[in-house]
Amino acid sequence: MVKAIINSLASIAFPQNCHICGTSVESLENGVACDSCWSRTRHFSADSALCVKCSHPLDELANRHSASCHRCTEQHYDRAVAAGVYELALAAVLLELKKTPNVPDRLNRLVRPTVEMLEISANTLIVPVPLSAKRRVERGFNQAEILARSVARLSGNHLDAFSLVRKAHTPMHRTAMDRKARESTVKNAFEVKRPKFIEGKSIILVDDIFTSGATVSSCANILKKHGATSVSVLTLARAVEGRH
Numbered sequence: 318m319v320k321a322i323i324n325s326l327a328s329i330a331f332p333q334n335c336h337i338c339g340t341s342v343e344s345l346e347n348g349v350a351c352d353s354c355w356s357r358t359r360h361f362s363a364d365s366a367l368c369v370k371c372s373h374p375l376d377e378l379a380n381r382h383s384a385s386c387h388r389c390t391e392q393h394y395d396r397a398v399a400a401g402v403y404e405l406a407l408a409a410v411l412l413e414l415k416k417t418p419n420v421p422d423r424l425n426r427l428v429r430p431t432v433e434m435l436e437i438s439a440n441t442l443i444v445p446v447p448l449s450a451k452r453r454v455e456r457g458f459n460q461a462e463i464l465a466r467s468v469a470r471l472s473g474n475h476l477d478a479f480s481l482v483r484k485a486h487t488p489m490h491r492t493a494m495d496r497k498a499r500e501s502t503v504k505n506a507f508e509v510k511r512p513k514f515i516e517g518k519s520i521i522l523v524d525d526i527f528t529s530g531a532t533v534s535s536c537a538n539i540l541k542k543h544g545a546t547s548v549s550v551l552t553l554a555r556a557v558e559g560r561h
């Protein structure tokens with residue numbers, strides 16, 4: 318209650334316009350998107366019709382007899398879950414998170430049900446998808462690590478932001494590349510620096526956005542080569558391709 322009052326007072330003192338529609342944001346906990354844009358953003362739940370492995374929404378007609386999208390079969394993680402679709406409020410707050418290492422409460426609230434979609438045990442380790450050392454210095458923080466901290470806090474598991482590292486500095490303009498080019502760019506980009514921390518663990522790999530799955534698949538591959546018993550992926554948003 319007190320927090321709600323402080324939030325609404327703060328939003329009067331520091332007015333923030335919605336990065337999507339331009340109207341003023343009602344509360345600090347919304348981050349850079351207004352209530353209306355948040356409510357138009359699609360969230361996933363346990364009842365959503367999603368691929369059992371990668372959580373891509375299933376076209377109910379095309380996939381009536383299957384629970385798989387059939388495009389993720391060769392990816393190395395066991396399961397990937399996401400809070401919602403990469404659009405509107407989720408896209409705006411995740412873009413902002415690359416500039417400011419602050420997770421708005423409304424985004425944090427989406428982490429809990431997403432964590433609950435995964436099996437977690439005392440043997441689970443929370444690992445953020447790393448940035449290269451050069452990029453980490455340029456940005457000052459890794460947004461995936463900021464989100465992984467929320468996941469670790471909610472699940473009660475340890476965060477390990479040191480064992481998995483990104484060797485190469487991958488180019489900025491990945492969106493301009495096709496899927497094949499993206500995959501070969503990230504294929505050998507990661508290494509496990511501290512194998513004894515990974516061996517025998519079930520890993521939850523955390524990132525902000527799941528696009529093609531190539532990055533997390535490459536991470537999962539190297540983690541499993543170093544003895545991880547399973548690798549699940551948790552992202553806050555998931556890019557969704559058109560109907561196919």
Ligand SMILES: [Zn+2]
Pocket residue numbers: 335336337338339340350351352353354355
């Ligand atoms: Zn808006």
Ligand SMILES: [Zn+2]
Pocket residue numbers: 368369370371372373385386387388389390
């Ligand atoms: Zn799939």
